[in-house]
Amino acid sequence: MEAVAPIAEIIADIKASGGQSARYCYQCGKCDVVCPWNRVRTFSIRKIVRQATLGLPEIELEDMWRCTTCGTCQAQCPRGVGQIPIGVALRRIAAQYGVLPEPARGVRTAAASLATDGNPLNGARDERDAWAKGLPVQPFREGMELLFYVGCYHSYDPRMRKVAVAIAEILDRAGVDFGILGTKESCCGESIRRTGNEERWKALAKQNIKTFVDAGVKKILVSSPHCYHTFKNEYPELMVRFEVVHVTELLSKLVDEGRLRLGTAVRRKVTFHDPCYLGRHNGIFDPPRDLLARVPGLELVEMPDNREKSLCCGGGGGRIWMDTPKGERFADLRLEQARQVGADVLVTSCPYCISNFEDGRLTLEGAPVVEDITEVIREAL
């Protein structure tokens, strides 16, 4: 084990970084039983919590970077231990000492791109709104009903750009008065924060907050549950509070109010995957199901791990930028679950889930099609 500093100093660092709940752990091991890693390989978050209590973290090991921050263990822990803040605290220390194992190196590239271009994908800032060309999408103006915060993957990733287009088309059909920030929008910072890079999160958050305030934004619509989580639960740490709405909540409401009419049958068997940061972390389980239930002709079936027990896709906690070998990808297990229940379509509402599922489908025979929920809704208009 690499000794990084005197133990007392490390314990103080862990506490200061939000890992103080480690001391409540009585090593029951329930967290390891429910952690999705133990479906594909051996991994012990219990051991990491123990190391945090003792001030002896093995920061040089890849295990420090495995946690996807899915929240399954936290939801089950009988002692209220915060495994996620503990893991993030240790990553902060690792980052401080410049320790990053080979499979986690993608984090460095993402961080560099965030610093220069405001996104983790090496996309040019002036290309951020390229997806919207030719669409009925206006720049946000003060007084508009809402800001559509597009997010990095929806802005740059070719698969996710199609989802941004679907959202814009639905909003336009419903007559929603919305605008985008275009090239002035920066990454929300959620995932880089989970890698221990507190400084970059803060810089991005401050930049976005200034842009929102200057533009007169009051209500923000997001599609990525990661943006939703940090805007709603973490930006208030910087003394601001915006009304944040997830696209499934808004569309559900628009259907209720009769502003959106789902009049076209979609005759497909569909299953919904709850993204960790939409469901477990923020309790949004019903709006997506309510929406799908109203699509004429659509049959909704559940996978074995649903709602609070949803199986993580593997992309949270910065893992979307790290290498996960075939055979250890949770997304492949999830696709198999969708296939087992006979779904034609695996529907979700998160850019990381969609990216991981699309990768997984390439090698799974008979895999269902992967769609964002807004793509299904657009089809039903």
Ligand code: SF4
């Ligand atoms: S479930 Fe909680 S108390 Fe049990 S080992 Fe894990 S962190 Fe410790």
Ligand code: SF4
């Ligand atoms: S948050 Fe999820 S991935 Fe991380 S240790 Fe807990 S169960 Fe495992």
